[in-house]
Amino acid sequence: MSAAVRFDHVSKRFDTPRGPLHALQDVAFDIEAGEFFGLLGPNGAGKTTLISILAGLSRPSSGRVAVFGIDVHADPMQARRRLGIVPQELVFDPFFTVREALRFQSGYFGIRGNDAWIDELLAGLGLTDKADTNMRQLSGGMKRRVMVAQALVHRPPVIVLDEPTAGVDVELRQTLWAFISRLNREGSTVLLTTHYLEEAEALCGRIAMLRAGRVIALERTADLLKRASANVLRFKTDQMLPAALAARARVTGRIKQIKVHDAYEVEQTLAALRQAGVVMEDIEVHKADLEDVFLDFMAVQPTAEAPA
Amino acid sequence: MSGWQTLLRKEVLRFWKVAFQTVAAPIVTAMLYLLIFGHVLEEHVQVYDGVGYTAFLLPGLAMMSLLQNAFANSSSSLIQSKIMGNLVFILVAPLSHWAWFVAYVGSSVLRGLVVGTGVLLVTAWAAELRFAHPLWIGVFAVLGAGLLGALGVIAGLWAEKFDQMAAFQNFLIMPMTFLSGVFYSIHSLPPFWQAVSHLNPFFYMIDGARYGFFGVSDVSPWLSLAVVGTAFVLVAALTLHLLRIGYKIRH
Numbered sequence: 001m002s003a004a005v006r007f008d009h010v011s012k013r014f015d016t017p018r019g020p021l022h023a024l025q026d027v028a029f030d031i032e033a034g035e036f037f038g039l040l041g042p043n044g045a046g047k048t049t050l051i052s053i054l055a056g057l058s059r060p061s062s063g064r065v066a067v068f069g070i071d072v073h074a075d076p077m078q079a080r081r082r083l084g085i086v087p088q089e090l091v092f093d094p095f096f097t098v099r100e101a102l103r104f105q106s107g108y109f110g111i112r113g114n115d116a117w118i119d120e121l122l123a124g125l126g127l128t129d130k131a132d133t134n135m136r137q138l139s140g141g142m143k144r145r146v147m148v149a150q151a152l153v154h155r156p157p158v159i160v161l162d163e164p165t166a167g168v169d170v171e172l173r174q175t176l177w178a179f180i181s182r183l184n185r186e187g188s189t190v191l192l193t194t195h196y197l198e199e200a201e202a203l204c205g206r207i208a209m210l211r212a213g214r215v216i217a218l219e220r221t222a223d224l225l226k227r228a229s230a231n232v233l234r235f236k237t238d239q240m241l242p243a244a245l246a247a248r249a250r251v252t253g254r255i256k257q258i259k260v261h262d263a264y265e266v267e268q269t270l271a272a273l274r275q276a277g278v279v280m281e282d283i284e285v286h287k288a289d290l291e292d293v294f295l296d297f298m299a300v301q302p303t304a305e306a307p308a
Numbered sequence: 309m310s311g312w313q314t315l316l317r318k319e320v321l322r323f324w325k326v327a328f329q330t331v332a333a334p335i336v337t338a339m340l341y342l343l344i345f346g347h348v349l350e351e352h353v354q355v356y357d358g359v360g361y362t363a364f365l366l367p368g369l370a371m372m373s374l375l376q377n378a379f380a381n382s383s384s385s386l387i388q389s390k391i392m393g394n395l396v397f398i399l400v401a402p403l404s405h406w407a408w409f410v411a412y413v414g415s416s417v418l419r420g421l422v423v424g425t426g427v428l429l430v431t432a433w434a435a436e437l438r439f440a441h442p443l444w445i446g447v448f449a450v451l452g453a454g455l456l457g458a459l460g461v462i463a464g465l466w467a468e469k470f471d472q473m474a475a476f477q478n479f480l481i482m483p484m485t486f487l488s489g490v491f492y493s494i495h496s497l498p499p500f501w502q503a504v505s506h507l508n509p510f511f512y513m514i515d516g517a518r519y520g521f522f523g524v525s526d527v528s529p530w531l532s533l534a535v536v537g538t539a540f541v542l543v544a545a546l547t548l549h550l551l552r553i554g555y556k557i558r559h
Contacts (some may be wrong), residue, residue, distance in 0.1 A: 083400070095326075105397060107318075109402060
């Protein structure tokens with residue numbers, strides 16, 4: 001059985017006025033049928049370029065992409081039937097209502113009389129009472145839900161979500177993940193890119209990390225987390241940290257997190273903070289999460305070579 | 309069951325839902341042309357024997373509106389979808405370049421025909437129209453609208469901004485339609501401009517349609533058919549090629 005998605009040594013080069021830009025360099029991995037797969041990386045790492053190539057919106061400079069063994073460029077019609085793509089940009093057709101948009105999208109795939117499934121999608125994504133509302137009148141979060149529904153009208157075996165939760169509220173995220181998880185349990189393969197590492201940690205069985213167009217990590221999420229050698233000392237403070245500690249700290253507003261390897265290091269760090277007169281609240285030591293691992297990878301791995 | 313019917317239906321509904329702007333407005337514009345030019349020139353210009361100026365003007369106005377609206381339909385639909393970003397929903401669907409062609413050009417032909425017919429209906433009071441060869445009228449109306457609909461697809465794919473589209477429309481489509489003999493017979497022009505007009509494919513669409521109405525025209529309808537037919541085939545082939553390679557819509 002061929003992989004649900006196979007990226008076979010995919011490279012993409014853009015020619016810019018300042019010389020060639022290597023958006024993707026020899027990206028090669030498989031996503032097996034039924035997986036919930038995460039694709040992580042900072043902005044500009046090439047995630048969306050990779051998904052555009054998968055979706056047939058962009059052609060690779062070299063390499064090939066196949067969906068269940070079907071080359072997305074040699075046989076785009078068959079490949080597209082197997083893919084449900086939720087693009088990153090919030091886009092909609094202002095002329096139509098939610099139900100019309102979903103009926104049209106079904107029709108593009110040659111499906112008539114799809115209302116039973118459309119109703120299920122509307123219910124699953126919390127859109128039932130918006131079915132006859134014009135797209136223009138929906139909030140951003142509601143439009144995002146419609147985009148997800150549009151990608152699913154033809155019951156694609158592979159669902160691709162490109163940062164579906166960027167800038168949307170908690171309620172939508174929960175509705176969306178409940179629904180997508182259900183489809184995954186029922187057999188759909190899911191490829192997700194997200195900036196919310198917590199989501200990737202919670203949902204994805206396997207993760208690939210991209211940086212500067214290269215795959216720098218490809219592992220089961222559990223194994224990735226095990227690689228985090230350290231624990232994290234977490235506390236809140238309004239004060240500046242001493243320079244030596246500030247260099248090692250992950251700062252999110254008042255929340256400071258410092259990597260520690262053992263109890264001795266915890267004591268030393270706390271002593272240093274006390275000595276500097278830092279007043280701390282809510283002190284805790286916890287296991288490193290995916291964000292710590294991610295930051296380690298982004299910091300430690302060698303950067304991509306200079307463009308050829 | 310294939311997707312082209314749905315895409316065609318969507319494209320038709322797109323203009324029909326805003327018919328006030330896409331159908332009624334151009335009909336009103338054509339009526340204004342008729343009121344002004346018909347009033348000013350009726351007494352002064354006689355083009356064909358036994359055909360008053362206003363009667364001469366009507367088929368030209370109807371054809372001009374038909375052509376301009378066929379172009380506007382596909383071009384504005386594509387550029388709007390490109391700029392809004394919602395073209396992606398069609399790009400990820402299994403629709404062939406033929407499906408795109410039939411939907412965008414077909415809806416443009418329909419809008420052209422609706423507007424053209426509307427212009428004739430609301431201006432019918434102004435002069436007595438003859439329909440000498442209705443089949444010729446139909447042939448030039450459909451071919452002309454198809455040609456402009458396909459040109460609209462090319463412009464819509466090519467343009468990245470609304471002002472590029474406006475340039476295409478104002479510097480190419482408008483002059484070619486206005487200088488095609490809508491308002492005059494090219495026999496009234498000096499020899500040089502007559503020769504120039506003969507190079508304008510739009511002239512043959514208008515002249516051919518006018519033959520259908522009056523049974524007289526500046527050139528033979530068969531010549532017009534050959535020119536318009538050839539132009540349609542060439543432009544359609546280019547349009548299909550650009551759609552197949554995803555010109556400016558797939559990178």
